[in-house]
Amino acid sequence: MSTSANTSDAPLPDHSAPAPASASNPNPSFLRYIYNHNPFYVISAFLMIYAVRSGYGTLEIGSINTWLMMGVLAAYTLVLAGIVVLIVRKGKVWEDARSIFVILLLLFLAVSVSADDLFNTTSSYSAGTALLAGGFLFSAIVSELVFLGTRIRLAWGYRLPYHLMLALFYVAPWWYAPEIHPRDSAILEWSLLAFPVISAVLFLCLIPAVRGGAAYNSANGTPWPWPWFPGIGFGVIAAVVAFRSYALCMTFGPTGPIWRYELSGKSINFDTIWAPYFLVPLGLACLMLLKEVGVATGSKRLLRGIMIAAPALLLLSLLQSHGMVQRRFLFAVTETIGSPLWLTACALIGFYALAWTRRLPFAGLGLTALVLLLSIVGPETIDSRSLTAPQPWPFGVVGLVLVMRGLMQRSSLWCSMGALAGAIGLWYFLPMTPLFAYRNLLSYHSLWLAWLAIGLAFRDEFARVLRAVAAILIPFAAMAAFNAATAADIPMSWRISYVGGMATLSLIIARFWRDWWYLAAFSVISLFGAYGGAAWMFHAASASLSRPAVMAFSWSIAALIIGFLISAHKANWLRPRSGRPLTDEIDMQPPLG
Secondary structure (H helix, E strand, C coil): CHHHHHHHHCCCCCCCCCCCCCCCCCCHHHHHHHHHHCCHHHHHHHHHHHHHHHHHHHCCCCHHHHHHHHHHHHHHHHHHHHHHHHHHHHHCCHHHHHHHHHHHHHHHHHHHHCCHHHHHHCCCHHHHHHHHHHHHHHHHHHHHHHHHHHCCCCCHHHHHHHHHHHHHHHHHHHHHCCCCCCCCHHHHHHHHHHHHHHHHHHHHCCHHHHHCHHHHCCCCCCCCCCCHHHHHHHHHHHHHHHHHHHHHHHHHCCCCCCEEEECCEEEECCCCCCCHHHHHHHHHHHHHHHHHHHHHHCCHHHHHHHHHHHHHHHHHHHCCCCCHHHHHHHHHHHHHCCCHHHHHHHHHHHHHHHHHHCCCCCHHHHHHHHHHHCCCCCCCCCCHHHCCCCCCHHHHHHHHHHHHHHHHHCCHHHHHHHHHHHHHHHHHHHHHCHHHHHHHHHHHHHHHHHHHHHHHHCCCHHHHHHHHHHHHHHHHHHHHHHHCHHHHHCCHHHHHHHHHHHHHHHHHHHHHCCCHHHHHHHHHHHHHHHHHHHHHHHHHHHCCCCHHHHHHHHHHHHHHHHHHHHHHHHCCCCCCCCCCCHHHHCCCCCCCC
């Protein structure tokens, strides 16, 4: 008895394993593949859908014929549901069952699509409601019976959004029916745009379940691991949502029915309001779910792929056709809520900002790039010809974020990048102020002062590079104060004081930070200042004295200086003293703060 009980309770073998190759079979691998994956269920389903659609196209549209076509699909769906329960309960053929599950999802949605033509012409509220309720209840009940019959335990965090998505598919044709719900064409167009948005919201309802990871739906009764189950099923639904959005616009859009009759015969009207940017909300929701899957599984490869692929949504917002109906609705969307490109960029900024708070790879880089993109993409940008003039505030925001990151990580590199972004933002901002004439001078000096402060405050390797760069920029800043065209209006006394201040600052840094770069900068500025001062005094003296007298006086002073330098050299005042060179003390710098 014990042996018999154990035998009856033992799980049945999975008959989806490949059949053994026959020695006489000339091509065993192909037959093994066909046997293992069994594509005939898929072939049968597509042939049935084609047959129903072909038959439906030859019949007059009406309530009776619609019920007939839906009844054929429903009967075929019941047959497949019975097969999947049978092969799972009695044979454990999970490989074939997976294909049938996907087919069932497609059939549930095909049943809702089959009623579109009827809802486009019917004015019977009761007939439409009965068709809607019957189709949804059929799909929901069959789904639950399949779960029950196959003993699949789908957690409610997945099951509830699944039924809501089924309901949306059946409610959509009823809601868009022009005779049942008459409305203005503009309102109808916005309602059609709302379908993928609502679908995206329903997909976001899966986030709590996905965050639960494999533990939330571990005892599901199937051999399929998470997230493949139930991820594949919802992936199929996402693909059908994309197609359904396009089909709804063709059926219920302002251009009328899908089929139009011309002298050359019957053709399809493709000029609708639908455009690829309709799929942006759905794509963003899928990225959010995949991000949660990557976090739950700890897959860095998946997270990196998502962060890199996310900007591809911008391409969906750029792809357009030249149809008059689509272009007209695009302009309406742009004037009302903003261009699809601008809205997509804003949505991706939110996506990357959330990822950045969780320290995901490439999130900071993506956030920075998209914020900078907003400097040339505005609410009215629909293509490359409508880009806006560069705006300063994105550079300021990016600069502030980079500086904050650099301070938290004590990184001079990030702080210097933030200073560069801030200087670019200042360069674009100054034309809006009375200081436009000093745009280049102020931007240059702000960047130089920022890099100087960062180089002196930090002690990492890159800070040394910044100190050297800032020291090299000091003489150029002094020369710009004298030679720049915009500095001609500044009084000479101010410019001389500025150069003297730069020399004094260089000498102080060289003394306390022991950096020979600033000693060299002091020497260059001193020589430049001496030459500039001498030239200014020469021209001033020439205005009141004779030019030969001024020339003789100048050469006299020069000869006096040369003679003093020779005497100083003879007195060993200019020879280097013994001791540690100045360059060896470069690392003896005060710490940050």
